[in-house]
Every structure is written in structure tokens, then in C-alpha cells.
Amino acid sequence: MADLADLTVATAGERLATGEASAADLLDAVIRRASLTEAELHCYVTIDHDGARRAAEESDHRRSRSESRGPLDGIPLALKDNFCTRGLETTCSSQILSGYRPPYDSTVVARLRDGGAVIVGKTNLDEFAMGSSTENSAFGPTRNPWNPERVPGGSSGGSAAAVAAGSALAAFGSDTGGSIRQPAALCGVVGFKPTYGLVSRFGLVAFSSSFDQIGPLARSVADALTLFEAVAGHDPLDATSYPGTVPEARPSLETGVKDVRIGLVRELSGEGYEPAVTAATNDMVAQLEASGAIVSEVSLPSFAIALSAYYLIAPAEVSANLARFDGVRYGLRVTGETVEEMMARTRAEGFGPEATRRILLGTYALSAGYYDAFYGQAQRVRTKLINELANVFEQVDVLVSPASPTTAFELGAKTQDPLAMYLTDVCTIPANLAGTPAISIPVGLDADGLPIGFQVMGPALGEARLFQVAAEVERLATFDHRPEILAAAGDRL
Amino acid sequence: MPVEIDIAHVARLARLALSEEELSTYRSQLGVILEHAAKVQSVPTEGLEPTAHPLGLLNGFREDLVRPSLDRDEVLAAAPDSADGYFVVPPALEG
Amino acid sequence: MTDWEPVVGIEVHVELKTASKMFCGCAVSFGEDPNTNICPVCLGLPGALPVANAAALESIVRIGLALHCQIAPQSVFHRKNYFYADLPKNFQVSQFDSPVAINGWLDINLDGTSNRVGIERAHMEEDTGKSLHQGGGGRIHSATSTRLDFNRSGVPLVEIVSRPDLRSAAEARAYAQDLRALIAELDVSDARMEEGSIRFDANVSVRPVGAGELGTKVEIKNMNSFRSLERAVASEIERQIALLEGGSRVIQETRHWDEEAGSTRSMRTKEGSSDYRYFTEPDLLPLVFAADTVDRLHSDLPELPADRRSRFEGMGVAAGTARVLAMTDPELRRIFTEAVAAGSDPMTTAIWVTGELTAVLRKTPSSKVAGVGLAGLLAMVKEGKLSSSAAKEVLTEMVASGDEASVVAERLDLLLVSDTNAIEAAVTEVLAAQPHAVARYRSGEEKVIGFLVGLVMRSTGGKADPKLVNETLRRQLVG
């Protein structure tokens, strides 16, 4: 492998350690890759050339004095543009925050900076992380490196595509209903959503507070774990962050799956699932069984209703979380005669259609007379799903399913039909409702050469088991395909 | 089950100045989504408490300690309008 | 003609004086430059998250316990959604159907009668920022722009809601005063009405006497003293009765008290304010107070004004005076307690402490006066060594110098002459000089005695004990 931009974090770390490459070299490689791919893919909203350059130089300087700070020191990473970065534009791909520079760093960003990571820039997303295709960006869509006519998934589509394309070695995203795992699946990378509360949400621009969780997108399961470890752990600035110790998952990467009880989720198959996806899933389950896992099919009836509950609870939280964007203290202002008029105009112009739709949906679901039938009932359904999962995890150690019912679909295919777009999250949403960890690993390509993601779900704080199985899936899949765009780019290098 | 939506009222609650045309588009889209979402109503949930927090954690307080505030100039620099250390907005219509 | 019964309930917002704000580490302090105590959390910046202040929660539990409330085993924060420029997130973190404290009471005292007022709830919330309306004389309706200061945004607030148990404007005032005294006693707030650290809103309705149902209620706001609270409630009661007697209806609304006009006026309603779309605040966890924590806070409560009032009444202090004394400055109460311990009569002492001593100390703050000193002064009055008016003069000087009453009285030459011989002589002399008056007295014109007392007092330079003079005169006149 010639290009530093295609290394895993682990390999790049080795190169840095041996002196074969510097942080500046790694940064040069990803910037060069970006210069070749960005015009077509549009992974980034902002590339922070100066900041990244400075961070890489500092990292190299530290390394020359043997003061290196760990596995991410000098590694060029991308951040979804809904992480607050002090002084660096944070737009959430929304007109309403265009040009906004936060006066503070999110906890994750602070921890990454402390660890010496080089933040290349901020990646594109569906506006305020609402969407499954990264088409709902005020700054234009991101395209899938495997086929630029296709979407990268979303909402962390920019991060997923950047990792797939080599314009970052790894990235962070946020997962509210599948926004890390679904784009990871569609872009052929690993995407991990940790147990709710293991990674601080402080400074992540809130979409749906009780679902949002930050996690990595990477080229290997081990890289995903490395990124997770770098940012996980209690944060006194986030009351919902888990106060106990972070589960130790690294030792289980190598243990294999002998006698691990694996449940294949019946509800996440059948109608609406592409045959290639189903086949790849079943094939991987068979391989796991051959590796010694004890496989059974399990049923979680509430998974069938999870999407409905999600599309009431998440918009309700959105309607309040996005109320602060009003033109008063920051961001866009559209003038008006009165402050009320100013706010209403600013919000109408500043939010795109999907954000507007969800704000309206959530406002309705919470409003007098409808609360109990919609929001209240959705929260009780959430309880039911959590109880079902707890029962199932008495019988199996992990659950497996496709990460997405389809491979990457064409741009524009679902933009006119919001419900059809929502249905693409059907595999990923249950883990958000329950706050449980889940990971997507690429396991193959369909007939069109598009990646297929395999999902492993664990119980809350069950990260060790999750990574144990994910590592085995990765070994069995031997997914070493490369997007064609890179082959082409490679020729030009 | 068709869902009844006073979309203009909802938009007012959400402080969104939408045109008649936009309102009517959103009303029909919300109708479709809510019909799907209304499936939650068919799930028997007697005796179940609503879940607001997935992990069931409690309290999470902080000690009563003062931390440094933000630099006012940096904050006001991001504001659409400010004067003499204040944020400035058009006059309020409502008390 | 119908007799009307007013029904009043009071909502109180108390700003707590914690070091930091409710959900962030910004300082709670007043009168600073605008927007200097702000951070991502209290400014509602994207991505910021609240974390609840343990000290503020301890304060609300203490308030709840002092109001004899149940402390909920588990309570929850909610988001109350409405758009307002000085509300940074456009929702207020508050508590809806699961407040920290419920079902308590406060015994208030008005004109000597005690009255139990039910407390529905006390809940925790956060304050808003401040709007300054520019132009148009600071009035909302004619302002040309609004300036916003978020220093107050996120200051912890406890809202205390009474049941509609008050039946007059005077009762409303007494409730507000007694509640303020309780808050001051707990030392959880500056509790200053003028500065807005304690704010009272009143819900007022009227109904025909004997009616079971409540009338339509009107909420009145913007009262910044106890006096204006009483006036506002009285004026609103009058307005409602006039409406009903004129055959009109009362409209449910919020009205502003206009101090200058002396009346309430309708506020423009916030659009959609009737639908706050409360839901559980997902960024904050449910609150659970351990039973032993609650027990400890309960046993650590100071003596509360209402209990203290009963204690003073038990000592023989009249109800009205006991109420004033119970709510007065702790220093004055210490003097009272010491004086009584040194043998002074509690009622007399209470009158002096709440009256003259309070007045003197307000003029000349001093720490030089001790309870024993006051006891000494009161003993001199009782023993006839000092007249009441002279005693006031002595007290002023005692406060200034710290000297004992007897020393001061002597220095100011205010001691009464209680030398019987001297008074006998003075009386004899006066009677001899006034044969006409003596004759009138003896013919039954008793009031002449006053004239004669005056003459004796004058001849003794005002220092004779008037009681003794009176007795001596009567004896000699008879004899």
C-alpha cells in the first residue's frame, strides 16, 4: 500500500512510532486525497488547513522529544460538523448556523486535542443530523465514494465518506437513529455507536438528547475501539454521562466467538430487505456458527414498532432543542418589525425542509390534547422495547442483523418521500431507543459493487462482547475492497 | 386512522413564519408520518412507565462551584446585533 | 345585593443565593456589567448541557421542609416551552407534574388571629435573562429596541404555590410577609422585593359568599413591595366585584399592577402561552433525595418565624407584637431574650425591642447595647426612677455610648425624684399657694388634680415621679 491516506490508525501509529512517517506527512496525504476527491464527493464543510497544520507540527515536535500522548497523537481525523470547535466554524450543515464559530470546544474535541489528534476539518451531515442520506445539507449533498451517483447514507455521511475516500484516517460522527452505523454500512467502513452515556454529549449540538451518542467511523474494528477509548468516560459537564468505568473491550478483540450466543433478529429481515443484504447477513451468521458461536433466531416484537416510537420522541426533543436558534444571540437573523417576527422569519428561512418538518412534528406530538396518544405512548413503547431487549439478552450475548435494509441508494431517490427515507433506519433505531451499543462492519459488496454492513448489538455496557464478535466478523469477512474512485485517484498519484 | 392537524397553530407554537403553500405541504406530509407513528397506539402498554432516560441513572448533580465565564467580546462578536455589552433585538410585541 | 368573597392564592418566585447558577458554574451576583456572568449553558449556546446544582436542591428541600411539605421520593425536571427573547433556549427548565415538595402549610398571623394557608407545591426552576426596553420610556409597547442581559439567566429559582386559601388583600400581604420572613430565616435567598430576588404574583377571584365553586381567576404581576401587593389585590377584588355587579364577566387573563395608576391593567397575552408542551428534560436525570439526607436537613432547620411567634405568645407577648418580634432582626431578638433572662417582663420588653430599640438602632446602628442593659433600663422605669419619655432618651445614649442605664440617666440628669420628703414639701408648698384650686377639688371638681400635679412637677423641675406626686396630693387634699 503506497498511500499514507489509506492506512488504518493502528498502522499509521506504527509508522509514526518508527519514524517512517511524520504527522505532517499523514496530514499531507489526507489533504492531497481531499484535493483529488472533494470536488466530487464533498465530504467536508470546512477543512481547517492552518489548525491541522499547526496540530501536526506540534505532534511531531512532541514526538521528537518523546512526549507523545498516545495512539491518536498525530493522526489526522475528521469531525462531523455538529461538534463544537472553538473558533472553527460549526454549522450543522444549516443555513441558520452558517459562519458560526463557537466560543468553546466540546468535551470530545477537548479530549482529542489533549490526545494530540490532528483535526483535519468538519464533515458534512444532514442538517442538524436529521436524515439518512446527507442530502439534507444546506451546503449540498455528500456523494458515496463507491459510486458518486449514490448517497453515502446519513446523517454522518461526510464522516463515513471521508474515511472511505481517504480524506481522513478515521472520523467521529453522532448516532441518534443510526447516523453512524447506516452511513458506515453504505460506505464500507466500521461504525460504532457506544452505550448511551459512555461518551459525553457536551458540545455536540443536540438533535434528540435521549438518543444522541457520539462514536467513531473507522477502517477497522480495532481503530474504532481506539477512537472510542480516546474519548469515552464520565464528563462532569454532561449529567447523563455514565459515572462508572468504561467497559474494557480491547482484550476481547482476539478471543474469537467460541460458545458466544448469537441471536439473529427475526424482525430485521424479510420485506424491504435487498436479497444481497439478506444473503450477506445469513452468510456471515453461518460463518460465525462455523467459528464456534451458538446461533439462534430471536424475536423482538417491539422492533417492528420502534420506528414509529422513534419518529415521535426524536422530533419532540428536536422541537425544544432547536428552539434556541432564534436569531437573538448567534447565527442567522432575518430582520422583522418585532422580535417575534424576527424569530419566526429567521427560523423559517434558516431551517431546511427536514428540520422544519421534524420541528412541526415534535411540536404537534407534544401539544395539548395529543401528548398522551403520541409522545406519552411512544415513551411507554420505548419501555416495552427496553424490557424485551433485557429479556433477550438473558438468552443471547449479542444480536445480529443487517445494518441497513439496502445498500446505497441513488441521490434523490427518497427526498420526495420523507417516510420512505425514515424507513431506511429500521435496523439501527432499536439500539437508540434502548441506549444499547451497536456496531456495523462491512461484510461484502452487492452486485453493483456497493458495500453491505452487518450489525452487532449488545446489552447496555456490553462493549466487550460487542467488540469480541465484531472483530471476528471482520476477520471472517476479509473485506479489503476499495472504492473505484480511489483506484482512479491512485493512478494519478 | 387519519390525523387532524391545525398546522398554522403548530407553526405558530414553533415560531416558524411559513407561507400558506408551505403549511399545506407540511400538513399533508405530517399526516402521512403521523399515521405511521400512530401505530404506537395499538401497542398494549398498561402498567408500563414511560422511559425518558435509557439507562435509568439518577441525580448527577454538580457541586456549587463557580467556574470562569465566557469572554463577553468573543460572545457578542457572534451576535447579529449588540451594543454597550448587550445583545440587541427588535422591540417585543408581547409582554 | 350579593356579598362577595375574595379568593386569593399566591405564587412566589425566590432567587436562591447559591455561589453558582442552577445548571452552570457562572457566578450568581447582581449589579454587574451586562453579560459578564455567562457561559454556553446559561446563554443557550448550541451543544451546551445543564448539570443541576446540589446546593440549590438542598435549599429547595429545606424550604419544602420548613413549609411542612412532603419531599417527593423522586422528582423530575421538565422543559416548559415558549419563545421569549430573554429565555435563551426558548424553554425554561422547570418542574411540571413532579415537583420537589408538595402539600404543606404556613401559619400566618393577621391582627392577632392565626390562619393556616395550604402550600400546594414548591418546585425548582431557572430564571430568565433581563430585557431592557429602549425608547418609549422603557415601556414595552412603544420601545424601539430591546437590550438583553443574560447575567440573571439560569439563576436558581424556587417557585412556591399556595392554595387559594387567602380571603382578603390584608391576608395576602400577611402571607407574603410571613413567607418572606421564613425564607430569610432559612438564609437561602436575599429575599429582597425591591431587587426582585423574591417576587409575588397573585391569583385573584371573587365568588358569592357561600358559593362552593371558584370564580374566574386573574393573575396579577409586577408588585414590588408588600404594600403594592396589598393594594393590587384590593384593587383587583374591587374591579372584579364591580364587573360582576354590573352584569359583566371576569375574563381569565394576566394583569399588570400599575403602581402610579393604582390599578391593574391587562397585559397583551403571549401567543400560545397556554400550551407549554411540557416534557421530561432529557438532559437531566430524575432527582432522588435519600431519606437520611432529608432527615438531616429537617433536624438542622433553624427555629422558624411561626414557631418562634408561638413561643413568644406562650411567654405572654401579645400576638401582634409576637409576630413583629418573631420576624425581626436576629440581633434584636437576642437582646430581647437576654433582657427577659435578666428578669424583664416579656411583653414590656417586646414592646421596647420592636418599638423604641428598633427605631434607635435604625438611626444609629450599634452593637453596644446588651440585653442586660435593656433589662436595667426597664427596671428603672418600673421602679419609678425614670419616666418613659426620659427612658427613651437614656436608651439612645446607651446605644451610642454602651454605658449602663443608671450611669446615663445620672449623666443626663434624668432621674426622677422619688424622695418622699421632698415631694411632701413641694406638695405642701403648692397647696398653700393655691387655696382656690384646693377649694374646687374639695367641692368635688376632681379634674383640678391635673393642674396641681403640673404645678408640683414644675416646681421639681420635672423630675418628680408623677405617680408619687399624684398620691401625695390626694392624701394632703383629703387631710
Ligand SMILES: [Mg+2]
Ligand atoms: Mg415559574
Ligand SMILES: [Zn+2]
Ligand atoms: Zn453560565
